[in-house]
Amino acid sequence: MTWDWDAVRDFLPHLWDGLLVTLQVLVLGSLISFTLGLVWALLMRTPTRWVRWPVEAVTEFVRDTPLLVQLFFLFYVLPEWGIAASALTTGVVAIGLHYSTYTMQVYRAGIEAVPPGQWEAATALSLPVRRTWTAVILPQAVRRVVPALGNYVIAMLKDTPLLMTITVLEMLGEARLFSQEHFQFTEPLTVIGVAFVLISFPASLLVRALERRLAS
Amino acid sequence: MTSGLWETVLRGVWVTVQLLVFSALLGGVVAFVVGIARIHRRRSVRFLAGCYTEVFRGTSALVMIFWVYFVLPPAFGWQLVPMWAGTLALGLTYGAYGTEIVRGALNAVEPAQGEGGIALGFTPWQRMRLILLPQAVPEMIPSFGNLLIELLKGTALVSVMGMGDLAFSGNLVRLALQESAEIYSYILVIYFVIAFLLTRLMRGLEKRLKAGVA
Secondary structure, eight states, X not given: XXXXXXXXXXXXXXXXXXXXXXXXXXXXXXXXHHHHHHHHHHHTTSSOHHHHHHXXXXXXXXXTSOHHHHHHHHHHHHHHTTOOOOHXXXXXHHHHHHXXXXXXXXXXXXXHTSOHXXXXXXXXXXXXXXXXXXXXXXXXXXXXXXXXXXXXXXXXXXXXXXXXXXXXXXXXXXXXXXXXXXXXXXXXXXXXXXXXXXXXXXXXXHHHHHHHHHHO | OOHHHHHHHHHHHHHHHHHHHHHHHHHHHHHHHHHHHTTOSXXXXXXXXXXXXXXXXXXXXXXXXHHHHHXXXXXXXXXXXXXXXXXXXHHHHHHHHHHHHHHHHHHHSOHHHXXXXXXXXXXXXHIIIIIIHHHHHHHHHHHHHHHHHHHHHHHGGGGGGTOOSHHHHHHHHHHHHTOOHHHHHHHHHHHHHHHHXXXXXXXXXXXXXXXXXX
């Protein structure tokens, strides 16, 4: 086994470029999944089943099918329908949509964990529905689910390399490009493997600390 | 779509199913071996098992697949058949997620059960096999069911390396037809059906195992 430190040094600038794209995808994807997941969760609370059933069916379908194929679907089909979007935008939308079907379950659990007394108190104060949600239920529900949402951000980080397949140059894309140009596969691929562990391990420690803090 | 193209898709389904079964088996072995090691009496064993889990959970599955395909062969001088390379990468990665399930379920067994085993003079292995595992395994099934769905979605990643699985057959048909909406819809539906069948299977398994304990 040969290890070439020069290749590592040459690859580092590309690693930073890739890391920036990865983080960009992660932040935007998280924002989409947090918002959209909340929308799904609230729609699942509507009284009519004509809203709940379609939402349930669609989110179940998205959750149980591979993100990779969903990426291909959006990347190749949207242009056929006349919607032009850059590869990065398509990737961010796909990853945000995919993970919104997970965050939706997190929000649902958080909302169900709010004690019934809180609902009853809101009724007793005759708060309007909107105020009940925004001032009483959601602030308590969201606080509880922050660690669980954090876990999905870490999971999303590990799915960002999939965007390489639709030509986005995130970390793995940069590594592959570098490998093909220099015929050195070992160093760039190992470096980004280590980079992923170096980011996700402290992040998971942070989430665990948050969990403990909320539990106490 | 012509029948020839459907044949391509069916071959893809077969490869995906094979890959799913093999990597689930490897992942299951890894999950139990490392998961049990994580509650071992010796600190060093626990530490090593913990390192394994953190490293393999920490990297992305796709990065791991690239690594197994491109770094292992020149580094160690052997080349794996694509199916085994895919199985290895997926089994090791998803097995690492499984270790947490095994550890959690073993820890959730009432401590008095293990103490009862000590009082009866069981060896540690007997305690594990006869007392802890029979009670812990049924509790693991729902989590393993979810992990199995994640693994099914993960198998699509090997298509990036040109392995002819279901996702790859979708790309072939797209190139043949110059049209993507139809074929990708079919592919997504097929994945969903497989996931649905897996969910049913795991639910049946859970019922049978729970009946065995009670």
